[in-house]
Amino acid sequence: MKLPASAWRFAVVGLLSTAVHVLVAGGLIxxxxxxxxxxxxxxxxxxxxxxxxxxxxxxxxxxxxxxxxGRFALVSVMAFGLTVAIASAVEAGGGHPALGIALVVxxx
Numbered sequence: 732m733k734l735p736a737s738a739w740r741f742a743v744v745g746l747l748s749t750a751v752h753v754l755v756a757g758g759l760i761x762x763x764x765x766x767x768x769x770x771x772x773x774x775x776x777x778x779x780x781x782x783x784x785x786x787x788x789x790x791x792x793x794x795x796x797x798x799x800x801g802r803f804a805l806v807s808v809m810a811f812g813l814t815v816a817i818a819s820a821v822e823a824g825g826g827h828p829a830l831g832i833a834l835v836v837x838x839x
Contacts, residue, residue: 740790744782752778779807810839 756774759765765773783803787793814835821831 737790737792741786744785744790747785748778748782751781775807775811779804782807813839 752771752774755777756767756770759770759773760767783800784795786803787795787799793799817834817838818828818831821834822828
């Protein structure tokens with residue numbers, strides 16, 4: 732099955748957005764000494780803004796817009812909440828953090 736070009740571009744943007752998140756969070760923690768929770772919150776916002784722009788303009792070739800961004804942000808916040816819930820449930824159950832990450836990747 733051949734995927735459309737937009738699906739491949741979407742996947743690339745996802746990988747790049749993940750890299751942006753890791754670099755921003757790591758930089759804020761390592762260089763500035765920011766608390767990991769705060770650093771990840773900032774990184775989440777930065778990566779999501781980059782993801783929205785790249786997906787809109789490159790993946791789907793649509794103009795930027797406040798309504799589209801609102802929908803994008805809502806889905807992102809819901810995914811963030813699900814991510815925190817899964818990781819917290821695994822931690823509360825005594826599971827290894829790697830299990831939480833694996834479940835997040837598979838489910839979110």
